[in-house]
Amino acid sequence: MSARVPGRLLADVACDGPALATFQIGAVRADTLVKGASPAPVRAVAASIDAGAIRQKPEAPFREAKQAVDLSQAERIVAVGRGIKEQERVSLAQQLAAAMGAELGASRPICDAGWLPMDRQIGSSGQTVAPKLYLALGISGAIQHLVA
Numbered sequence: 001m002s003a004r005v006p007g008r009l010l011a012d013v014a015c016d017g018p019a020l021a022t023f024q025i026g027a028v029r030a031d032t033l034v035k036g037a038s039p040a041p042v043r044a045v046a047a048s049i050d051a052g053a054i055r056q057k058p059e060a061p062f063r064e065a066k067q068a069v070d071l072s073q074a075e076r077i078v079a080v081g082r083g084i085k086e087q088e089r090v091s092l093a094q095q096l097a098a099a100m101g102a103e104l105g106a107s108r109p110i111c112d113a114g115w116l117p118m119d120r121q122i123g124s125s126g127q128t129v130a131p132k133l134y135l136a137l138g139i140s141g142a143i144q145h146l147v148a
Contacts, residue, residue: 018045068119069103076102076133079122082109083138090115093137105129107139 013019071077078097080090090110097104104120111121122129 018043068117071103071105071120071122071127071129074103074105074129074131076100076135077105077122077129077131078102078135078137079105079107079139080110080116080137081107081139083140084110085138087113087115096135100133100135102133102135 013021076097078093078100080093084090084093090104094104096102104116105122105127106116106120108121108123108125110116111118111126118126121127
């Protein structure tokens, strides 16, 4: 088998037994592929597994821990980002949120720094929110804090 994708992959592979190749979505543009002269040979392989020989046992399915704060249900959110510069300023934002009857949220850098717990994180690696009012303090304008 030979694959040539400009700038991505150059490989010549010879397999004596069964083989499977996978590619990440978007790794290869379909319009750049060239059809071969004949289809690749396919050979059926009979396989059997002795259940007693399996040493690993499946674990229970992953269950997400309940979050202490569900920002997705908040009607008003005051969110803080790296632009507030100092951890002491988080308390000012907390006071503002309390006065407005809002929840306090944060961008990833604030949670990564430990200024607020991870359950307060908003964005692509945090909670997705759609409040009626979103007040962003010191947030740079990342797309997850701009989209309504």
